[in-house]
Amino acid sequence: MVLETPKYNLDKYPEVYDPREDTFLFLDALEADTMFLLNLKPKIAVEIGSGSGIVITGLAFILQKSCLYFSTDINYQACLATKNSASLNNVSVECSNMDLLTGFNHNMFDIILFNPPYVVTDSEEISGNGLNCAWAGGVNGREIIDKLLCNISELLTSKGVCYMVLLKENKPEEVVNVMSRFNFNSEIVLQRKIPGEHLYIYKFFRINQ
Numbered sequence: 148m149v150l151e152t153p154k155y156n157l158d159k160y161p162e163v164y165d166p167r168e169d170t171f172l173f174l175d176a177l178e179a180d181t182m183f184l185l186n187l188k189p190k191i192a193v194e195i196g197s198g199s200g201i202v203i204t205g206l207a208f209i210l211q212k213s214c215l216y217f218s219t220d221i222n223y224q225a226c227l228a229t230k231n232s233a234s235l236n237n238v239s240v241e242c243s244n245m246d247l248l249t250g251f252n253h254n255m256f257d258i259i260l261f262n263p264p265y266v267v268t269d270s271e272e273i274s275g276n277g278l279n280c281a282w283a284g285g286v287n288g289r290e291i292i293d294k295l296l297c298n299i300s301e302l303l304t305s306k307g308v309c310y311m312v313l314l315k316e317n318k319p320e321e322v323v324n325v326m327s328r329f330n331f332n333s334e335i336v337l338q339r340k341i342p343g344e345h346l347y348i349y350k351f352f353r354i355n356q
C-alpha cells in the first residue's frame with residue numbers, strides 16, 4: 148500500500164518536534180513492512196515519544212480499526228499535538244503524558260514504535276520536558292534508549308515486535324547484542340544517509356516467533 152503522510156498542525160504546539168527525515172523514514176519503514184504488520188494481527192500498539200503523532204497515525208492508516216492505538220510523550224504539548232493529529236485524520240489514539248511506558252502493564256503491546264532522542268550530547272542536556280527532550284540522547288545518544296531496552300521483553304506480548312530509529316553513532320550493533328540477550332532477533336527494515344546522519348529503522352522480534 149502507499150502510505151499517505153498524515154495531516155498535522157503544530158501551530159499551537161511550538162515545543163513539539165517538527166517531523167523531519169527520521170520521522171519520514173519511520174513512516175516509509177512501516178509502509179515497507181505493511182504485509183508483516185497485517186499478518187501480525189496486532190490488537191494493541193503504542194508509540195513512545197509520539198511528538199506530532201504522525202507515526203502512530205500512519206500505523207493506524209495501515210491497520211485501521213483492527214487495533215487499539217496508544218501513545219506516550221514526556222512533553223505534555225506533544226500529547227496534545229498527537230491527539231490533534233489523530234483527530235485531523237479521523238483515527239483514535241489514547242495519549243498519556245509519561246516517561247517511556249512506565250504506567251502500562253506487562254505483556255500488553257503487540258507493537259512498540261520508538262523514534263527516541265538519539266543525538267549524542269552531554270548527559271546534562273537531557274533535562275526538563277520541552278523541545279530539548281526530543282533530541283538530547285546523552286552518551287552515545289543512548290541514555291534514553293538504554294532505559295527502554297531492558298523492559299521491551301516484559302512490555303511486549305509473546306508475538307510482539309518493536310520498531311526503533313537508531314543512528315550510526317548510537318552503535319546499533321551494541322543494541323542488537325543487548326536485545327539478543329533478551330532472546331530477540333533484529334532486522335534493519337530501512338536505512339538512509341542524509342547530510343550528517345546515517346539513520347536506521349530496526350525491528351526487534353522474539354527469536355522463537
Ligand SMILES: C[S@@+](CC[C@H](N)C(=O)[O-])C[C@H]1O[C@@H](n2cnc3c(N)ncnc32)[C@H](O)[C@@H]1O
Nearest residue numbers: 170196197198220221222246247262263280281
Ligand atoms: C525524535 S522525537 C520523535 C517525535 C515523533 N515520534 C517523530 O517521529 O517525529 C522524540 C520524542 O520523544 C519524546 N521523549 C523524549 N524522552 C522521552 C521519555 N523518556 N518518555 C516519553 N517520551 C519521550 C520527546 O518529547 C519527543 O517527542
